[in-house]
Amino acid sequence: MEHIHTIEAEHHEGGGTKEIWKVTIILSVLTIIELALGFWMMGMPLESSLRLAVKGAIVILMLAKAFYIVAYFMHLKHEIKNLIMTIVVPLALFIWFITAFLFDGNSFRHLRNTYDPHFKEQSTIKVEKKEEKKEETKTETKEAKPEERKTVE
Amino acid sequence: MSTATTVTPTKMWSGGKSPFNVEYGKLMMWYFLMSDAFTFGAFLISYGTIRFSTNGWPDPNEVFRSFPFAPEGVHAPLVFVSVMTFILIISSVTMVLAVHAGHNMDKKGVVRNLILTIIGGILFLSCQAWEWNHLHAEGAWWGHNPFLNHDGTASSTNFTNYFFTITGFHGFHVFSGVIINIIMLIMTLTDKFEKRGHYLMIEKAGLYWHFVDLVWVFVFTCFYLI
Numbered sequence: 427m428e429h430i431h432t433i434e435a436e437h438h439e440g441g442g443t444k445e446i447w448k449v450t451i452i453l454s455v456l457t458i459i460e461l462a463l464g465f466w467m468m469g470m471p472l473e474s475s476l477r478l479a480v481k482g483a484i485v486i487l488m489l490a491k492a493f494y495i496v497a498y499f500m501h502l503k504h505e506i507k508n509l510i511m512t513i514v515v516p517l518a519l520f521i522w523f524i525t526a527f528l529f530d531g532n533s534f535r536h537l538r539n540t541y542d543p544h545f546k547e548q549s550t551i552k553v554e555k556k557e558e559k560k561e562e563t564k565t566e567t568k569e570a571k572p573e574e575r576k577t578v579e
Numbered sequence: 580m581s582t583a584t585t586v587t588p589t590k591m592w593s594g595g596k597s598p599f600n601v602e603y604g605k606l607m608m609w610y611f612l613m614s615d616a617f618t619f620g621a622f623l624i625s626y627g628t629i630r631f632s633t634n635g636w637p638d639p640n641e642v643f644r645s646f647p648f649a650p651e652g653v654h655a656p657l658v659f660v661s662v663m664t665f666i667l668i669i670s671s672v673t674m675v676l677a678v679h680a681g682h683n684m685d686k687k688g689v690v691r692n693l694i695l696t697i698i699g700g701i702l703f704l705s706c707q708a709w710e711w712n713h714l715h716a717e718g719a720w721w722g723h724n725p726f727l728n729h730d731g732t733a734s735s736t737n738f739t740n741y742f743f744t745i746t747g748f749h750g751f752h753v754f755s756g757v758i759i760n761i762i763m764l765i766m767t768l769t770d771k772f773e774k775r776g777h778y779l780m781i782e783k784a785g786l787y788w789h790f791v792d793l794v795w796v797f798v799f800t801c802f803y804l805i
Contacts, residue, residue: 500789
């Protein structure tokens with residue numbers, strides 16, 4: 427029973443509404459930067475390395491936002507080290523998880539592009555009636571309900 | 580009773596003290612969220628793997644370009660989703676404020692902030708319902724993908740399958756979060772926590788709600804931005 431008292435004594439460390447508002451502002455600013463980068467990225471050519479760099483920057487900002495939410499909103503930063511470790515250490519598995527699977531996907535694409543001519547060919551054929559199709563869907567959504575659309579297809 | 584900070588780590592584990600210095604329910608909430616993080620992680624990483632293994636992918640700025648009440652065919656990429664993101668961030672802030680008010684045994688503050696959080700959650704769900712409905716009207720659904728790849732080539736249904744599965748799973752989390760918050764609101768209004776002497780239950784609901792916001796940070800980045 428005695429540890430319940432320690433909980434209440436500990437909890438008033440850190441935090442306060444001042445910190446909450448500070449973190450709110452940080453999160454909003456990070457989101458606005460992300461969106462600005464997103465808008466900037468729209469005009470870039472598809473395979474450019476600048477586009478890749480912007481995507482990397484967005485991912486870093488995303489991780490920063492995640493840190494602020496977990497550390498301050500979920501209060502993890504003000505917990506004791508034992509608790510922080512029991513949460514954060516297992517999550518380190520994600521480093522392997524993400525690296526391994528993305529590399530795997532990428533390697534599969536390379537293999538197919540090299541050894542599967544059909545796959546390669548399939549991904550170079552452009553759908554021709556792009557403009558017409560767009561107009562079609564526009565008029566369809568105006569006139570037809572989704573159920574009727576299926577019969578059109 | 581701030582002895583917990585002064586003792587050495589070996590003494591933390593020798594009995595008589597809570598080694599994590601939180602109550603049981605909160606620790607279990609953390610473990611549940613960790614398992615949930617792996618579930619969402621598995622979804623998003625599988626999405627990433629499939630995206631890396633195909634040559635083309637639809638341009639999110641072409642797919643998510645509409646806005647409610649805007650004329651058909653309007654080109655407003657990222658606008659609607661940023662509204663949704665800010666709704667969720669603000670509802671997360673009001674949730675922290677509710678938890679904070681709970682610490683100070685301020686019943687009025689808890690009630691006010693919980694109501695704001697619930698409103699935020701419902702707003703987010705409505706936005707998502709509108710977006711799903713709009714995409715469905717355009718012909719997108721599980722197994723149907725009307726959108727072309729970025730480079731004008733035909734796209735597979737992987738894009739819509741992942742989009743609807745992952746945002747649907749997240750939306751379901753938001754929905755259950757709203758339900759949990761409504762239960763917390765009822766318990767506060769009936770003075771359950773006042774009688775108990777603490778508002779620790781609000782903290783557990785708060786952890787869940789922040790987790791929902793956290794997942795949206797990742798979903799938003801993976802589907803709409805990059």
